[in-house]
Amino acid sequence: MAWSFFGGIRPKEHKEYTCDFPIRDFPEPDILVVPLFQHIGVPCQPLVKKGDLVTVGQKIGDGDGLCVPVHAPVSGKVRAVEMRAHTCGANRMSVVIENDHQKTLCGTVVPRTREEVEALSPQELIGLIRQAGIVGMGGAAFPTYAKLSSGLGKVDTLIINACECEPYITADDRLCREMPEDIIAGAKVIMKILGLSKAHIAVESNKPQAIRALNAFLSREDGLQVDVLPAKYPQGAEKQLIQAVTGRQVPSGGLPAAVGCAVFNAATCKAICDGVYRGLPLIGRVVTVSGDIVMAPKNLMVPIGTSFNDLLEAVGHGEDPYKVLSGGPMMGIAQYDLSVPVVKGTNAVTILGHGNDLGADHPQCIRCGKCIRACPMKLMPVLMYQALRSGDVERMRRSHMMDCIECGCCAYTCPGCLPLVLGFRSGKHKIREAAAAAKSR
Amino acid sequence: MGAQMKYYYELTISCSPHVHAPVTTRTIMGDVLIALVPALAASVYHFGLRALVVTLFSMAACVLFEWGWCRLMKKPDHTHDRSALVTGMLLAFVCPPTIPYWVLIVGDFFAIVIVKMLFGGIGRNVVNPALAGRAFLMSWPVAMSTWVLPGWDNAPGLFDTTDAVTAATPLAAMHQGLLPEASVLELFLGRTGGCVGETCALALLLGFLYLLIRKVISPRIPLAYIGTVALLALLFPQGNDPVRWMAAQVLSGGLLLGAIFMATDYVTSPVTALGQIVYGIGCGVLTIMIRYFGGYNEGVSYAILVMNCCVVLLDRLGHPTRFGAPGKEGKSV
Numbered sequence: 001m002a003w004s005f006f007g008g009i010r011p012k013e014h015k016e017y018t019c020d021f022p023i024r025d026f027p028e029p030d031i032l033v034v035p036l037f038q039h040i041g042v043p044c045q046p047l048v049k050k051g052d053l054v055t056v057g058q059k060i061g062d063g064d065g066l067c068v069p070v071h072a073p074v075s076g077k078v079r080a081v082e083m084r085a086h087t088c089g090a091n092r093m094s095v096v097i098e099n100d101h102q103k104t105l106c107g108t109v110v111p112r113t114r115e116e117v118e119a120l121s122p123q124e125l126i127g128l129i130r131q132a133g134i135v136g137m138g139g140a141a142f143p144t145y146a147k148l149s150s151g152l153g154k155v156d157t158l159i160i161n162a163c164e165c166e167p168y169i170t171a172d173d174r175l176c177r178e179m180p181e182d183i184i185a186g187a188k189v190i191m192k193i194l195g196l197s198k199a200h201i202a203v204e205s206n207k208p209q210a211i212r213a214l215n216a217f218l219s220r221e222d223g224l225q226v227d228v229l230p231a232k233y234p235q236g237a238e239k240q241l242i243q244a245v246t247g248r249q250v251p252s253g254g255l256p257a258a259v260g261c262a263v264f265n266a267a268t269c270k271a272i273c274d275g276v277y278r279g280l281p282l283i284g285r286v287v288t289v290s291g292d293i294v295m296a297p298k299n300l301m302v303p304i305g306t307s308f309n310d311l312l313e314a315v316g317h318g319e320d321p322y323k324v325l326s327g328g329p330m331m332g333i334a335q336y337d338l339s340v341p342v343v344k345g346t347n348a349v350t351i352l353g354h355g356n357d358l359g360a361d362h363p364q365c366i367r368c369g370k371c372i373r374a375c376p377m378k379l380m381p382v383l384m385y386q387a388l389r390s391g392d393v394e395r396m397r398r399s400h401m402m403d404c405i406e407c408g409c410c411a412y413t414c415p416g417c418l419p420l421v422l423g424f425r426s427g428k429h430k431i432r433e434a435a436a437a438a439k440s441r
Numbered sequence: 442m443g444a445q446m447k448y449y450y451e452l453t454i455s456c457s458p459h460v461h462a463p464v465t466t467r468t469i470m471g472d473v474l475i476a477l478v479p480a481l482a483a484s485v486y487h488f489g490l491r492a493l494v495v496t497l498f499s500m501a502a503c504v505l506f507e508w509g510w511c512r513l514m515k516k517p518d519h520t521h522d523r524s525a526l527v528t529g530m531l532l533a534f535v536c537p538p539t540i541p542y543w544v545l546i547v548g549d550f551f552a553i554v555i556v557k558m559l560f561g562g563i564g565r566n567v568v569n570p571a572l573a574g575r576a577f578l579m580s581w582p583v584a585m586s587t588w589v590l591p592g593w594d595n596a597p598g599l600f601d602t603t604d605a606v607t608a609a610t611p612l613a614a615m616h617q618g619l620l621p622e623a624s625v626l627e628l629f630l631g632r633t634g635g636c637v638g639e640t641c642a643l644a645l646l647l648g649f650l651y652l653l654i655r656k657v658i659s660p661r662i663p664l665a666y667i668g669t670v671a672l673l674a675l676l677f678p679q680g681n682d683p684v685r686w687m688a689a690q691v692l693s694g695g696l697l698l699g700a701i702f703m704a705t706d707y708v709t710s711p712v713t714a715l716g717q718i719v720y721g722i723g724c725g726v727l728t729i730m731i732r733y734f735g736g737y738n739e740g741v742s743y744a745i746l747v748m749n750c751c752v753v754l755l756d757r758l759g760h761p762t763r764f765g766a767p768g769k770e771g772k773s774v
Contacts, residue, residue, distance in 0.1 A: 011462070335454070356460060364466070367564060368469070403763055408457050411457075411458050413464070422455075
């Protein structure tokens with residue numbers, strides 16, 4: 001066991017804002033905007049049209065290829081199927097539903113008994129997981145069924161990711177404390193699909209209550225064990241987590257399956273439990289609504305499609321927000337339109353005040369080398385930045401910019417306040433463009 | 442739609458991360474200034490108020506030159522990052538307490554405008570501005586090598602320095618192959634002639650400790666540098682007491698000031714651990730070579746300036762093996 005990884009940072013956690021408050025159901029809003037594109041891959045095609053009546057859990061969008069269906073989170077009437085603002089920054093085709101507050105369940109939502117689930121084959125389980133619309137809920141939103149299918153026969157180690165290393169966010173922490181049995185049930189479904197007898201649940205050491213709650217539901221026969229990892233960002237990043245738990249390094253440009261590992265988020269396990277045992281598709285999720293100017297930060301069980309505006313109103317804030325982020329402060333996406341909805345990958349809404357404005361208008365590298373010691377991928381951001389400034393794409397490629405996981409450790413530590421992640425993203429884009437151009441020639 | 446368009450905030454959008462460590466260039470430079478305060482206090486104790494006035498004068502001149510240059514060239518003004526204050530303080534520290542103010546201004550101008558700003562400002566200069574300023578001031582050899590005996594009763598006046606009794610530095614004797622008159626304790630406490638900020642080893646080590654505790658610098662460069670000088674002095678001693686010779690070599694002149702505050706300048710030192718060690722050793726070897734065989738008594742400033750020019754090569758040393766590099770799969774850390 002290695003238990004740690006190189007580099008990393010220890011930003012202020014601010015988890016105490018929300019970690020001791022139980023998850024509360026968010027009152028269902030009157031209008032929900034459910035995007036048909038909530039995962040990595042091919043967007044869904046709408047299955048409903050304006051004026052249709054929908055019920056809770058009814059499939060309202062699906063598609064072919066790398067795609068998972070989208071379901072109605074409430075019952076009511078489809079007001080429109082149109083382009084709406086999305087947390088990714090662009091407008092996406094979305095189904096706008098007017099809630100009738102009747103909570104009428106769809107006929108497809110049927111619970112299954114333990115025996116019924118036991119009788120299912122791995123392929124059938126994967127099918128159920130796809131039908132439940134489940135994606136990676138740590139933020140990446142990669143279709144879970146695809147990860148499972150591609151891991152069949154290749155994976156020897158399953159890791160359930162409950163690290164939650166991003167500041168402010170406590171959604172997975174609360175899930176582990178309040179619904180450990182659901183997470184474990186979901187993990188066991190994955191173990192059954194992948195044919196594994198053992199699995200690790202990785203939790204950072206700063207969540208002792210979550211660790212205790214999980215351990216209380218684990219027995220020796222389960223084959224599951226809780227691994228307590230040091231609280232360090234980015235402990236929850238897939239490659240760093242695999243290294244910390246197994247000591248294996250995912251090869252540059254490779255996938256976890258290349259070293260026999262598969263990582264699933266704790267919230268994803270809970271969704272799998274809901275989908276398989278309760279027949280309930282992914283129509284809601286726990287969202288941490290927190291931030292340094294928030295009056296009453298909370299963990300809320302929010303229906304997919306609830307607007308950020310509604311969440312901001314629910315928690316209140318002292319001053320006007322400086323930034324509203326979908327996700328945490330290290331990797332979250334800054335929003336400019338608060339009518340955007342919560343989607344399957346939204347683990348947090350972080351509201352930051354103007355105190356976070358660095359005011360660094362003209363950042364300068366002073367060659368301190370702090371970025372080198374912070375980079376968990378053991379890259380040399382200072383040299384990558386020099387390559388970027390040179391504009392030489394080949395030099396950028398040779399600086400291994402493509403290995404950057406955009407965790408933000410370098411930019412967080414940089415005393416010169418350089419926009420390193422921004423630069424590396426644009427550099428990676430240039431490298432990809434150059435590679436595509438070379439291929440087409 | 443009214444319900445969804447309720448709020449209008451001036452939201453800022455930018456790439457992640459959206460939080461930052463409390464350490465910025467400004468706080469780092471502030472820490473360096475704090476670390477230099479003990480040496481300044483010791484200097485005032487030994488050389489009188491003129492040491493303080495010279496230092497503040499130099500700091501003010503450096504900030505003024507940088508601010509003026511930015512105004513003149515219509516460039517963004519960076520003086521709030523405090524790096525010009527550090528340059529001004531360090532340049533004063535490597536000049537004699539009797540230095541005429543106008544000479545100091547010339548040095549400040551050279552350090553800030555020629556060495557720093559003409560190369561593109563903070564982070565772009567090739568050599569350490571304060572040391573380059575000192576090297577340039579060697580064009581006025583008398584002003585740069587008039588040393589006074591320590592003690593308040595002999596302190597040079599603020600305007601007239603001619604009354605102060607002059608003395609040779611320990612390095613002058615050592616350049617002749619003789620052990621200095623001052624005892625090791627006197628050298629450690631700085632009770633010798635020398636530059637404003639270089640004589641008191643105790644105060645400089647206090648500053649070193651502060652920088653280490655605040656994690657502003659790593660001990661690699663200073664230890665490699667001082668260790669190399671000590672080792673070479675011990676291996677090739679002159680006079681009849683090798684250990685005292687070694688102590689005199691380490692404690693005399695600008696070695697501690699240079700090793701702790703000049704050679705560790707981020708901009709002009711290597712970024713990798715191995716590069717830093719090689720750089721420190723190189724500084725040490727060059728310092729001893731100049732002290733033993735050179736025309737000058739002191740070699741610290743030129744040793745560091747020469748090694749500054751090698752940094753672009755030293756940066757190629759000791760790159761970490763990146764995560765998941767070919768052949769590293771499955772290897773435990």
